[in-house]
Amino acid sequence: MATHDAFREETCAWLEENCPASMRTPMAEDEVMWGGRKADPKNPDSKLWLDRMGAQGWTAPMWPKEYGGGGLNKEENKVLQEELGRIKARPPLFSFGLWMLGPVLLEYATEEQKQQFLPQIVRGEIRWCQGYSEPGAGSDLAGLQTRAIEDGDDYVINGQKVWTSYANYADWIFCLVRTDTSTKHEGISFILFDMETEGVTTKPIKLISGSSPFCETFFDDVRVPKSQMVGRLNGGWEIAKKLLQHERTNISSGGFGASASAGLEQLVKDHVGEEGGRIADPLMRDRVAKQKMTEHAFSLTVRRATEEAKAGGEVGAASSIFKYVGAEMNKSRYELLVEALGDQGLGWEGDGFNSDELNVTRQWLRSKANSIEGGTTEINLNVVAKRVLGLRDHQ
Amino acid sequence: MGLVLTEEQTLLRDSARDFIQDKSPVSAFRALRDAGNEDGYSKELWQGMAEMGWAGMLIPEEHGGLDFGFQGMGIVMEEAGRTLTASPLLASVVLGGSAIVLAGSDAQEKDILPKLATGEILLALAVDEGAHHAPERIMMSATRDGDGFVLNGEKTAVLDGHIADKVIVAARTSGTPSQPGVTPEGLTLFVVDGDAQGLTKTRRDMVDHRNSDTLTFDNVRVSADAVLGGVDEGGHLLNMVLDRGRVALAAEMLGSMSQVFQLTLDYLKERRQFGQLIGSFQSLQHRAAHMFSEIELSKSAVLAALTAIEEDKANASQLASLAKAVVNEAYHLISKEGVQMHGGIGMTDEHDIGFYLKRARVTEHALGSTKYHRARYADLSGY
Numbered sequence: 001m002a003t004h005d006a007f008r009e010e011t012c013a014w015l016e017e018n019c020p021a022s023m024r025t026p027m028a029e030d031e032v033m034w035g036g037r038k039a040d041p042k043n044p045d046s047k048l049w050l051d052r053m054g055a056q057g058w059t060a061p062m063w064p065k066e067y068g069g070g071g072l073n074k075e076e077n078k079v080l081q082e083e084l085g086r087i088k089a090r091p092p093l094f095s096f097g098l099w100m101l102g103p104v105l106l107e108y109a110t111e112e113q114k115q116q117f118l119p120q121i122v123r124g125e126i127r128w129c130q131g132y133s134e135p136g137a138g139s140d141l142a143g144l145q146t147r148a149i150e151d152g153d154d155y156v157i158n159g160q161k162v163w164t165s166y167a168n169y170a171d172w173i174f175c176l177v178r179t180d181t182s183t184k185h186e187g188i189s190f191i192l193f194d195m196e197t198e199g200v201t202t203k204p205i206k207l208i209s210g211s212s213p214f215c216e217t218f219f220d221d222v223r224v225p226k227s228q229m230v231g232r233l234n235g236g237w238e239i240a241k242k243l244l245q246h247e248r249t250n251i252s253s254g255g256f257g258a259s260a261s262a263g264l265e266q267l268v269k270d271h272v273g274e275e276g277g278r279i280a281d282p283l284m285r286d287r288v289a290k291q292k293m294t295e296h297a298f299s300l301t302v303r304r305a306t307e308e309a310k311a312g313g314e315v316g317a318a319s320s321i322f323k324y325v326g327a328e329m330n331k332s333r334y335e336l337l338v339e340a341l342g343d344q345g346l347g348w349e350g351d352g353f354n355s356d357e358l359n360v361t362r363q364w365l366r367s368k369a370n371s372i373e374g375g376t377t378e379i380n381l382n383v384v385a386k387r388v389l390g391l392r393d394h395q
Numbered sequence: 396m397g398l399v400l401t402e403e404q405t406l407l408r409d410s411a412r413d414f415i416q417d418k419s420p421v422s423a424f425r426a427l428r429d430a431g432n433e434d435g436y437s438k439e440l441w442q443g444m445a446e447m448g449w450a451g452m453l454i455p456e457e458h459g460g461l462d463f464g465f466q467g468m469g470i471v472m473e474e475a476g477r478t479l480t481a482s483p484l485l486a487s488v489v490l491g492g493s494a495i496v497l498a499g500s501d502a503q504e505k506d507i508l509p510k511l512a513t514g515e516i517l518l519a520l521a522v523d524e525g526a527h528h529a530p531e532r533i534m535m536s537a538t539r540d541g542d543g544f545v546l547n548g549e550k551t552a553v554l555d556g557h558i559a560d561k562v563i564v565a566a567r568t569s570g571t572p573s574q575p576g577v578t579p580e581g582l583t584l585f586v587v588d589g590d591a592q593g594l595t596k597t598r599r600d601m602v603d604h605r606n607s608d609t610l611t612f613d614n615v616r617v618s619a620d621a622v623l624g625g626v627d628e629g630g631h632l633l634n635m636v637l638d639r640g641r642v643a644l645a646a647e648m649l650g651s652m653s654q655v656f657q658l659t660l661d662y663l664k665e666r667r668q669f670g671q672l673i674g675s676f677q678s679l680q681h682r683a684a685h686m687f688s689e690i691e692l693s694k695s696a697v698l699a700a701l702t703a704i705e706e707d708k709a710n711a712s713q714l715a716s717l718a719k720a721v722v723n724e725a726y727h728l729i730s731k732e733g734v735q736m737h738g739g740i741g742m743t744d745e746h747d748i749g750f751y752l753k754r755a756r757v758t759e760h761a762l763g764s765t766k767y768h769r770a771r772y773a774d775l776s777g778y
Contacts, residue, residue: 265778279778288778289769297721300695304398311399318695321688384687385680389660394675 036127068119131175445514476650491518556608576774
């Protein structure tokens with residue numbers, strides 16, 4: 001106990017000295033620090049904060065020190081998170097490297113690969129993108145066709161990926177490629193390469209929301225050293241699935257579960273009217289309460305799963321529902337908001353709408369992807385039915 | 396404990412499960428129904444439950460109880476719900492017992508609690524006056540008469556009312572009706588003997604064959620020491636007692652819906668059509684997975700509400716409404732889907748699943764429908 005008190009004191013003092021004042025304020029979406037070679041933050045403090053936290057290893061507090069991480073144990077990490085929360089510090093780094101790639105590298109990569117890639121992820125020097133989906137391989141991901149053919153010490157990669165998040169800003173890609181065409185799942189490998197390698201091109205896709213968070217990515221005779229394959233040849237599917245688990249947990253709990261409760265009732269009051277502190281329209285009030293109750297029960301379930309994992313060491317069945325429930329809940333939240341805002345919830349741009357209203361509209365359109373990206377709602381229901389409930393396929 | 400059972404609570408759950416599965420399987424409830432039992436519960440089973448200490452779970456040790464706490468009560472309710480165990484646990488132990496423990500005078504405690512803890516006497520709580528749960532709209536009158544009161548009016552949906560030795564009744568001594576999330580003013584609770592002159596108790600035969608009775612008060616005279624808590628101060632007490640009932644009932648419903656889901660899942664894994672197990676059809680798999688997610692959400696809401704009551708948290712009422720509303724909807728869905736997925740066999744009286752469907756609707760309605768608790772949750776949340 002005493003050791004944690006000491007750690008808390010040190011942490012508190014370090015944060016006080018090193019977290020710039022402007023990094024203790026709420027963050028707009030365009031202020032998110034993604035790191036990487038092309039990072040160009042509006043506020044120089046973002047870079048400073050990332051550099052300091054990265055040097056400390058606290059962007060990945062529980063990764064081993066030898067790979068640049070913070071080397072903290074669970075209790076110390078809890079202290080760190082509490083102290084960060086207390087001063088309302090912004091996350092120093094948003095990163096697919098931290099959330100998805102890092103954990104599988106720790107499990108599957110060679111010592112040399114860990115030394116090469118993990119410290120860069122911790123310091124936010126390299127921004128990663130995910131080369132998974134293809135035009136013909138979405139929910140049926142293992143049907144992917146991007147080919148990697150051996151040539152001397154290299155693989156030569158040809159094919160196309162799609163829905164590559166922020167590929168146009170990324171420095172490197174973790175990519176699933178086909179290394180054996182005679183079999184499906186057992187013919188896939190997991191490989192890493194620089195997006196500046198000759199033969200790689202990206203093209204942003206404009207979405208219904210008007211933004212372009214995703215790209216098409218093309219590979220034309222891209223030459224990648226064999227040493228950049230993670231795990232064994234044709235052993236990529238297991239790694240791919242592991243990485244998806246990290247992704248789904250992130251999309252559901254961190255991604256939209258946390259922010260989902262703020263502001264709904266006030267926006268509805270502002271647009272449908274209020275009487276004696278209550279939303280004036282009783283039907284709308286009932287639906288707001290229903291939505292808020294689902295969100296409340298969901299956040300309690302996330303908390304319960306965390307407590308269960310702490311108590312029993314094993315991940316309980318509860319976590320299997322996060323992606324499905326989280327995605328559907330977020331979609332229904334924005335459907336409700338757009339309806340409550342009426343005409344003001346359907347504006348595209350310009351002075352006829354305030355920024356909250358425009359944000360609701362764009363988020364409503366964006367939320368439609370929640371039940372598609374990282375495994376569709378239907379695929380997640382399949383996973384629960386088969387793995388948790390033990391229901392079988394046709395025989 | 397937060398949302399995970401402690402070791403002690405796990406032991407309690409295991410012993411409750413063993414007792415219930417052994418002494419009170421669904422077939423015991425079926426036998427009670429078939430016999431047309433007018434009490435609506437088995438005295439022998441109740442004796443056994445009292446010997447387990449369950450009648451005294453919420454009663455302090457000085458009055459002969461176990462004082463095991465509200466989370467323990469929830470654990471027992473959930474296990475009882477799995478087999479549709481008919482017993483006075485909710486009406487007498489949770490609703491009646493909580494009222495006395497929370498607000499009883501020394502004399503009331505000494506008079507009632509020791510006998511309640513042994514299961515020797517039964518209590519009931521009389522609140523509603525129409526077809527819907529509405530404690531804020533209580534109009535039954537209690538008028539001063541010398542140093543006592545005279546009660547007049549009709550109470551509906553009194554759980555286990557006709558078998559109660561003492562009835563705790565909420566009546567209006569002043570004030571006017573209020574909104575769901577606002578503490579009602581001008582209410583007073585009274586402890587009335589079950590055989591008081593002018594009190595008529597009528598059993599209503601509900602679809603779940605439990606007791607939800609009508610009590611008529613025709614110039615029932617009570618003395619001043621029948622008042623529970625303070626005169627005109629019953630609103631807050633009633634809220635606390637009802638929240639305990641709502642959460643305990645939600646725990647029972649959680650047990651019932653988990654059992655319906657298990658029965659249904661078993662059936663999906665054994666019934667064959669078109670040469671396939673029906674559980675291999677995706678249209679049923681997705682609905683089953685959705686039901687599973689509703690159960691997981693319900694479980695979290697119930698555990699959080701039990702904890703909030705146990706620890707007397709400021710948001711206990713909000714969590715009670717959350718638990719009841721979430722569980723109402725989930726049990727509704729799962730009982731309905733359970734019957735559908737069982738096909739023809741689910742329509743027969745011979746199969747147990749129909750019992751759960753009928754019990755589901757009665758429990759959804761009791762102590763506040765989904766609509767009621769959404770409105771209350773909204774009020775308590777400031778919108």
